[in-house]
Amino acid sequence: MRPHVTVNAAMSVDGKIALPSRTGVRISHDEDLRRVHELRASCDAILVGVGTILMDDPKLTVKKEYAKGRNPLRVVLDSDGSCPENAAVLDGSAPTLIATNVNCTKTFPNADVIRCGDDQVDVPKLLEILHEQGVQRLLVEGGSTANWTFLSGGLVDELLVFTASMIIGGHSTPTLVAGEGIKRLEDAIRLRLQRASPVGDGILLEYTVVRE
Ligand SMILES: NC(=O)c1ccc[n+]([C@@H]2O[C@H](COP(=O)([O-])OP(=O)(O)OC[C@H]3O[C@@H](n4cnc5c(N)ncnc54)[C@H](OP(=O)(O)O)[C@@H]3O)[C@@H](O)[C@H]2O)c1
Numbered sequence: 001m002r003p004h005v006t007v008n009a010a011m012s013v014d015g016k017i018a019l020p021s022r023t024g025v026r027i028s029h030d031e032d033l034r035r036v037h038e039l040r041a042s043c044d045a046i047l048v049g050v051g052t053i054l055m056d057d058p059k060l061t062v063k064k065e066y067a068k069g070r071n072p073l074r075v076v077l078d079s080d081g082s083c084p085e086n087a088a089v090l091d092g093s094a095p096t097l098i099a100t101n102v103n104c105t106k107t108f109p110n111a112d113v114i115r116c117g118d119d120q121v122d123v124p125k126l127l128e129i130l131h132e133q134g135v136q137r138l139l140v141e142g143g144s145t146a147n148w149t150f151l152s153g154g155l156v157d158e159l160l161v162f163t164a165s166m167i168i169g170g171h172s173t174p175t176l177v178a179g180e181g182i183k184r185l186e187d188a189i190r191l192r193l194q195r196a197s198p199v200g201d202g203i204l205l206e207y208t209v210v211r212e
Contacts, residue, residue: 002127003138005155007147008039010162011176017144020170024056029200032162034066039160041069043139045097045130049146050078059088060141073097073135077121077146081106081113099126123149148179151189156209159191164202 071094190210
Protein backbone atom coordinates (compact mmCIF):
# COMPACT_ATOMS: atom_id res chain seq x y z
CA MET A 1 0.00 0.00 0.00
CA ARG A 2 1.17 3.53 -0.78
CA PRO A 3 -0.24 7.04 -0.33
CA HIS A 4 -2.24 8.80 -3.05
CA VAL A 5 0.47 10.75 -4.92
CA THR A 6 0.03 14.15 -6.60
CA VAL A 7 2.86 15.79 -8.52
CA ASN A 8 2.53 19.58 -8.71
CA ALA A 9 4.78 21.88 -10.71
CA ALA A 10 4.96 25.20 -12.52
CA MET A 11 6.61 25.38 -15.93
CA SER A 12 7.02 27.69 -18.90
CA VAL A 13 5.38 26.88 -22.25
CA ASP A 14 8.69 25.26 -23.28
CA GLY A 15 8.53 22.94 -20.26
CA LYS A 16 11.26 24.59 -18.17
CA ILE A 17 10.89 24.67 -14.40
CA ALA A 18 13.84 26.95 -13.49
CA LEU A 19 16.37 29.28 -15.08
CA PRO A 20 19.19 27.92 -17.30
CA SER A 21 21.46 28.41 -14.24
CA ARG A 22 19.11 25.89 -12.48
CA THR A 23 18.18 28.61 -9.99
CA GLY A 24 14.55 28.31 -8.94
CA VAL A 25 12.29 31.24 -9.76
CA ARG A 26 8.60 31.72 -9.13
CA ILE A 27 7.05 30.63 -12.44
CA SER A 28 3.60 30.27 -10.89
CA HIS A 29 1.22 33.24 -11.16
CA ASP A 30 0.18 35.00 -7.93
CA GLU A 31 -3.36 33.70 -8.48
CA ASP A 32 -2.08 30.10 -8.48
CA LEU A 33 -0.36 30.36 -5.10
CA ARG A 34 -3.56 29.99 -3.09
CA ARG A 35 -4.27 26.68 -4.87
CA VAL A 36 -0.74 25.41 -4.17
CA HIS A 37 -0.91 26.27 -0.46
CA GLU A 38 -4.43 24.82 -0.12
CA LEU A 39 -3.11 21.68 -1.83
CA ARG A 40 -0.21 21.51 0.63
CA ALA A 41 -2.62 21.90 3.57
CA SER A 42 -4.76 19.03 2.23
CA CYS A 43 -1.80 16.61 2.09
CA ASP A 44 -0.11 14.66 4.87
CA ALA A 45 3.40 15.05 3.43
CA ILE A 46 5.31 17.08 0.81
CA LEU A 47 8.35 15.51 -0.87
CA VAL A 48 11.23 16.99 -2.89
CA GLY A 49 14.60 15.73 -4.11
CA VAL A 50 17.73 17.13 -2.51
CA GLY A 51 18.56 18.90 -5.80
CA THR A 52 15.65 21.24 -5.11
CA ILE A 53 16.84 21.81 -1.53
CA LEU A 54 20.33 22.71 -2.78
CA MET A 55 19.09 25.06 -5.54
CA ASP A 56 16.00 26.66 -4.01
CA ASP A 57 16.10 26.01 -0.25
CA PRO A 58 12.27 25.85 -0.02
CA LYS A 59 10.53 25.90 3.36
CA LEU A 60 7.68 23.63 2.18
CA THR A 61 5.16 24.92 4.71
CA VAL A 62 1.60 26.26 4.36
CA LYS A 63 1.74 30.06 4.12
CA LYS A 64 -0.97 31.46 6.37
CA GLU A 65 -1.82 34.33 3.98
CA TYR A 66 -2.90 31.76 1.38
CA ALA A 67 -4.39 28.83 3.28
CA LYS A 68 -5.36 27.61 6.72
CA GLY A 69 -4.22 24.27 8.07
CA ARG A 70 -1.35 22.42 9.64
CA ASN A 71 2.02 21.99 8.00
CA PRO A 72 2.44 18.55 6.42
CA LEU A 73 5.48 16.35 7.04
CA ARG A 74 8.41 17.46 4.84
CA VAL A 75 10.28 14.60 3.13
CA VAL A 76 13.59 14.90 1.24
CA LEU A 77 15.11 12.23 -1.06
CA ASP A 78 18.78 12.52 -0.09
CA SER A 79 20.78 9.29 -0.63
CA ASP A 80 24.05 10.52 0.90
CA GLY A 81 22.65 12.97 3.40
CA SER A 82 23.87 16.12 1.64
CA CYS A 83 21.05 18.35 2.88
CA PRO A 84 22.84 21.32 4.55
CA GLU A 85 22.23 21.73 8.30
CA ASN A 86 21.00 25.30 7.72
CA ALA A 87 18.44 24.26 5.07
CA ALA A 88 15.00 25.82 5.58
CA VAL A 89 13.40 22.35 5.85
CA LEU A 90 15.50 21.77 8.98
CA ASP A 91 14.23 24.92 10.73
CA GLY A 92 11.95 22.97 13.08
CA SER A 93 8.79 24.78 11.91
CA ALA A 94 7.28 21.51 10.64
CA PRO A 95 8.11 17.82 11.04
CA THR A 96 10.81 16.72 8.59
CA LEU A 97 12.09 13.37 7.37
CA ILE A 98 15.32 12.87 5.43
CA ALA A 99 15.30 9.65 3.37
CA THR A 100 18.83 8.34 2.74
CA ASN A 101 20.33 5.07 1.53
CA VAL A 102 21.21 2.34 4.02
CA ASN A 103 24.92 3.27 4.06
CA CYS A 104 24.41 6.87 5.15
CA THR A 105 25.08 7.44 8.85
CA LYS A 106 24.32 11.17 8.97
CA THR A 107 21.83 12.72 11.34
CA PHE A 108 20.14 16.12 11.02
CA PRO A 109 18.84 18.76 13.44
CA ASN A 110 15.03 18.81 13.72
CA ALA A 111 14.58 15.83 11.40
CA ASP A 112 14.13 12.09 11.51
CA VAL A 113 16.00 9.82 9.10
CA ILE A 114 14.69 6.80 7.20
CA ARG A 115 17.32 4.64 5.52
CA CYS A 116 16.11 2.64 2.52
CA GLY A 117 17.77 1.69 -0.76
CA ASP A 118 21.35 0.56 -1.45
CA ASP A 119 22.30 3.49 -3.70
CA GLN A 120 19.49 5.95 -4.42
CA VAL A 121 16.54 6.07 -2.06
CA ASP A 122 14.17 3.15 -2.73
CA VAL A 123 11.05 5.23 -3.36
CA PRO A 124 8.45 2.39 -3.48
CA LYS A 125 9.78 1.17 -0.11
CA LEU A 126 9.75 4.72 1.27
CA LEU A 127 6.12 5.13 0.17
CA GLU A 128 5.21 1.89 1.95
CA ILE A 129 6.84 3.16 5.16
CA LEU A 130 5.17 6.57 4.88
CA HIS A 131 1.80 4.88 4.37
CA GLU A 132 2.35 2.71 7.45
CA GLN A 133 3.09 5.93 9.37
CA GLY A 134 -0.28 7.40 8.34
CA VAL A 135 0.59 9.39 5.21
CA GLN A 136 -2.45 8.99 2.97
CA ARG A 137 -1.85 11.92 0.61
CA LEU A 138 1.62 12.80 -0.62
CA LEU A 139 2.45 15.90 -2.67
CA VAL A 140 5.60 15.71 -4.80
CA GLU A 141 7.01 19.16 -5.60
CA GLY A 142 9.95 18.23 -7.81
CA GLY A 143 12.44 18.67 -9.13
CA SER A 144 12.91 17.07 -12.54
CA THR A 145 14.73 13.96 -11.31
CA ALA A 146 12.33 13.19 -8.48
CA ASN A 147 9.41 13.70 -10.91
CA TRP A 148 10.93 11.10 -13.27
CA THR A 149 11.36 8.54 -10.48
CA PHE A 150 7.74 8.88 -9.47
CA LEU A 151 6.25 9.01 -12.98
CA SER A 152 8.43 6.26 -14.50
CA GLY A 153 7.86 4.08 -11.45
CA GLY A 154 4.08 4.21 -11.89
CA LEU A 155 3.81 5.92 -8.51
CA VAL A 156 1.72 8.97 -9.49
CA ASP A 157 -2.05 9.32 -9.38
CA GLU A 158 -2.37 12.91 -10.60
CA LEU A 159 -0.17 15.53 -12.21
CA LEU A 160 -1.03 19.23 -11.82
CA VAL A 161 0.97 21.63 -13.98
CA PHE A 162 0.62 25.39 -14.00
CA THR A 163 1.86 26.49 -17.42
CA ALA A 164 2.96 30.12 -17.40
CA SER A 165 2.69 32.13 -20.60
CA MET A 166 6.43 32.50 -21.03
CA ILE A 167 9.42 30.89 -22.73
CA ILE A 168 12.66 30.32 -20.78
CA GLY A 169 14.79 28.35 -23.26
CA GLY A 170 18.27 26.93 -22.70
CA HIS A 171 19.76 23.52 -23.64
CA SER A 172 20.21 22.30 -20.10
CA THR A 173 17.52 24.23 -18.26
CA PRO A 174 15.67 21.80 -15.94
CA THR A 175 12.41 20.57 -17.47
CA LEU A 176 9.30 19.15 -15.81
CA VAL A 177 10.72 15.62 -16.01
CA ALA A 178 14.35 14.51 -16.44
CA GLY A 179 15.82 11.06 -15.71
CA GLU A 180 16.68 8.62 -18.49
CA GLY A 181 13.51 9.20 -20.47
CA ILE A 182 11.79 6.58 -22.60
CA LYS A 183 13.39 4.68 -25.50
CA ARG A 184 10.28 4.04 -27.60
CA LEU A 185 7.14 6.10 -27.99
CA GLU A 186 5.09 3.04 -26.94
CA ASP A 187 6.72 3.42 -23.51
CA ALA A 188 5.54 7.02 -23.02
CA ILE A 189 3.84 7.65 -19.70
CA ARG A 190 0.28 8.33 -20.79
CA LEU A 191 -1.82 11.02 -19.14
CA ARG A 192 -5.50 11.80 -19.32
CA LEU A 193 -6.39 15.50 -19.29
CA GLN A 194 -9.14 16.02 -16.72
CA ARG A 195 -9.36 19.81 -16.74
CA ALA A 196 -7.70 22.87 -18.24
CA SER A 197 -8.50 26.16 -16.51
CA PRO A 198 -7.15 29.66 -17.15
CA VAL A 199 -5.43 31.00 -14.01
CA GLY A 200 -3.91 34.49 -14.07
CA ASP A 201 -2.01 34.74 -17.34
CA GLY A 202 -1.43 30.99 -17.53
CA ILE A 203 -3.29 27.72 -17.56
CA LEU A 204 -3.66 24.99 -14.96
CA LEU A 205 -3.57 21.52 -16.51
CA GLU A 206 -4.90 18.67 -14.38
CA TYR A 207 -4.07 15.13 -15.49
CA THR A 208 -4.53 11.65 -14.14
CA VAL A 209 -2.01 8.97 -15.06
CA VAL A 210 -3.33 6.22 -17.33
CA ARG A 211 -2.81 2.76 -15.86
CA GLU A 212 -2.09 -0.03 -18.39
N1 LIG B 1 9.02 25.05 -11.07
C1 LIG B 1 8.81 24.06 -10.23
O1 LIG B 1 7.67 23.62 -10.04
C2 LIG B 1 9.99 23.44 -9.51
C3 LIG B 1 9.76 22.68 -8.36
C4 LIG B 1 10.85 22.09 -7.73
C5 LIG B 1 12.12 22.21 -8.27
N2 LIG B 1 12.32 22.95 -9.39
C6 LIG B 1 13.66 23.04 -9.99
O2 LIG B 1 14.14 21.71 -10.22
C7 LIG B 1 15.58 21.74 -10.21
C8 LIG B 1 16.08 20.60 -9.33
O3 LIG B 1 15.77 19.38 -9.97
P1 LIG B 1 16.85 18.23 -9.98
O4 LIG B 1 16.38 17.24 -10.96
O5 LIG B 1 18.21 18.82 -10.15
O6 LIG B 1 16.80 17.68 -8.49
P2 LIG B 1 15.64 16.99 -7.60
O7 LIG B 1 14.74 16.18 -8.44
O8 LIG B 1 15.05 18.02 -6.72
O9 LIG B 1 16.53 16.04 -6.68
C9 LIG B 1 17.14 14.93 -7.28
C10 LIG B 1 18.11 14.30 -6.30
O10 LIG B 1 17.41 13.61 -5.27
C11 LIG B 1 18.21 12.55 -4.83
N3 LIG B 1 17.52 11.27 -4.87
C12 LIG B 1 17.72 10.27 -3.99
N4 LIG B 1 17.01 9.21 -4.32
C13 LIG B 1 16.32 9.52 -5.44
C14 LIG B 1 15.44 8.78 -6.25
N5 LIG B 1 15.10 7.52 -5.96
N6 LIG B 1 14.93 9.39 -7.34
C15 LIG B 1 15.26 10.67 -7.63
N7 LIG B 1 16.10 11.42 -6.90
C16 LIG B 1 16.64 10.83 -5.80
C17 LIG B 1 19.41 12.44 -5.80
O11 LIG B 1 20.54 13.09 -5.20
P3 LIG B 1 21.54 12.18 -4.31
O12 LIG B 1 22.06 11.14 -5.25
O13 LIG B 1 22.53 13.16 -3.81
O14 LIG B 1 20.68 11.60 -3.26
C18 LIG B 1 18.95 13.25 -6.99
O15 LIG B 1 20.00 13.83 -7.73
C19 LIG B 1 15.99 23.10 -9.67
O16 LIG B 1 16.44 23.89 -10.75
C20 LIG B 1 14.70 23.67 -9.10
O17 LIG B 1 14.66 25.07 -9.16
C21 LIG B 1 11.27 23.58 -10.02
